[in-house]
Amino acid sequence: MAAKKSIDIPIHTVRGQRVVLDSDLAALYGVSTMAFNQAVKRNLKRFPEDFSFVVSREEFLLLISQSVISKPEGRGGRRKPPRVFTEHGALMAASVLNSDRANSMSVYVIRAFIEIREQIAANAMILKRLAEIDNTLLIHDASLRDIYKKLMPLLAPPPSAPRKQIGFHP
Numbered sequence: 001m002a003a004k005k006s007i008d009i010p011i012h013t014v015r016g017q018r019v020v021l022d023s024d025l026a027a028l029y030g031v032s033t034m035a036f037n038q039a040v041k042r043n044l045k046r047f048p049e050d051f052s053f054v055v056s057r058e059e060f061l062l063l064i065s066q067s068v069i070s071k072p073e074g075r076g077g078r079r080k081p082p083r084v085f086t087e088h089g090a091l092m093a094a095s096v097l098n099s100d101r102a103n104s105m106s107v108y109v110i111r112a113f114i115e116i117r118e119q120i121a122a123n124a125m126i127l128k129r130l131a132e133i134d135n136t137l138l139i140h141d142a143s144l145r146d147i148y149k150k151l152m153p154l155l156a157p158p159p160s161a162p163r164k165q166i167g168f169h170p
Contacts (some may be wrong), residue, residue: 009112012038014142017050018116019084020045020109021063025093028108030101051075051089055081111161127165 009028011018026036040047055063060081085093087109094106
């Protein structure tokens with residue numbers, strides 16, 4: 001059985017969707033970001049909003065603050081907010097580029113999204129199991145408290161019998 005290769009494509013969450021930046025996909029497919037975006041613009045009908053969208057200025061600044069992309073001002077960096085691609089948009093981009101590398105990389109992109117989906121499912125199963133264990137512990141805790149309350153009177157020393165006092169007492 002072959003060892004599972006780890007997928008290192010950077011996938012981010014924007015607007016509640018897992019997406020890949022245009023520059024990351026361009027590098028993955030072996031083309032410049034400009035050429036990649038031009039190919040996408042020539043085929044915009046293939047990229048509805050749920051496949052690809054341009055991030056807003058606020059989202060762009062958030063991505064910069066998370067050190068995902070370089071700052072727009074100064075030397076280098078992006079001047080415009082990036083276009084991001086969902087899983088389906090990344091696959092559609094491979095068909096737009098239509099090269100051998102793009103075809104092989106589309107398989108890579110699919111595997112990256114599948115791996116993330118598997119990790120999320122595994123995390124959900126772990127969280128469900130932890131919740132079950134927590135419930136069991138709460139039930140056991142209540143039972144132990146009840147047993148403790150019932151045992152406490154038995155463990156306490158018996159009350160001492162009244163002693164006869166020495167001496168004269170009227």
